Amino acid sequence: MDTEILIVGAGLCGLHAATQLQAAGRSVLVLEKSRGLGGRAATRRWNNRPVDHGAQFFTAKNPQFVAQVARWLESGVCHEWTRGLHHFSGGQLHEPTDHSHPRYACRSGMAALGRTLGGPLGEIVQRESKVSRLAVVEGQWQATLEDGRLVRSRSVLLTPPPAQSRALLAESAPMAAQELNLHPSWPCHAVAACFSRMELPWQGIQAPDDEVLTWIGHDTSKRPELHPEHTILMLHAAPGFSTTNADASEGEIAAALLRRASEMTSLDLHSPLEIFLQRWRYALPTSSKTPCSPIAHTFPAPLVVAGDWCHGGRIEGAWMAGRDAADRLLAILR
């Protein structure tokens, strides 16, 4: 056996679970398919500057996460970005009404969260290691990696978005795979657009009911010192728009989102200097209802499946789910 616990995915859920399990004295290996850590808390280097093309900011409500954020604030991993977000509804842009809770961001981009959680784990986190098949052989898990390597473990914790975990479990644990059907995700087309510097009176605009564009983020305002000459906006398409336009070209998607952003802001945003598009196939859980427990089975071999969907999506939910998943695994393996 190569490890007691194999964790698939080095997003915030997988990394936080790994931290807890390692602290409990367990032997852990984390396999991550990408080069970077943090999953959907993602940052792209664009013209050598960070741009958040996944999660935009995070909030903290649970006391345990509030304490974690306090440590990140103290060590400079994150900062309070804003307390008030503008809101577009009824055809009008509204000033923030709720200033009650801070929204946090990271100066070097949201990927800093993954680096911060993953750094202390060192070599137990292996990047560019995509698990392409999971099987149970003689009571042990056997993961086959895309590059042909085999990893054997006593137990597995799966943290990819539910549809991706489901695909891995279809053969080896069909019951768990079926349970994951209850947790679908929305896609999201995210477009970054770079303009010559503009002074903007808002950090972000939420438009949850719009059919085309649900978010305009003023990415530059998280780190103005890095972008003296430019303004970068991050536009997130509505779930229905992202689904209907799954195969539309980058140019078509960007044009539609920029047109809508121009209407919402009364600015001429039709002609950016540069754009990029990120197509998130599984961006957010469709439901943000009450928390649910991670899926846990002892047959055919110890298995836990978790992720942001256990706590209604979001950064905080992923971190909390990592704690729950670690607790659940420790209970099963006792």
Ligand SMILES: Cc1cc2nc3c(=O)[nH]c(=O)nc-3n(C[C@H](O)[C@H](O)[C@H](O)COP(=O)(O)OP(=O)(O)OC[C@H]3O[C@@H](n4cnc5c(N)ncnc54)[C@H](O)[C@@H]3O)c2cc1C
């Ligand atoms: C466009 C967008 C905007 C968002 N905005 C916000 C926001 O403003 N605020 C907020 O709080 N949250 C936001 N979120 C949600 C937030 O990013 C997620 O809730 C959180 O990051 C999910 O963490 P996770 O660990 O559960 O999953 P993930 O981050 O998805 O981690 C899963 C990991 O598994 C890896 N993986 C998948 N398959 C395999 C495999 N076969 N082998 C190995 N590794 C694999 C993936 O590469 C990934 O790193 C947003 C997300 C998106 C996409």
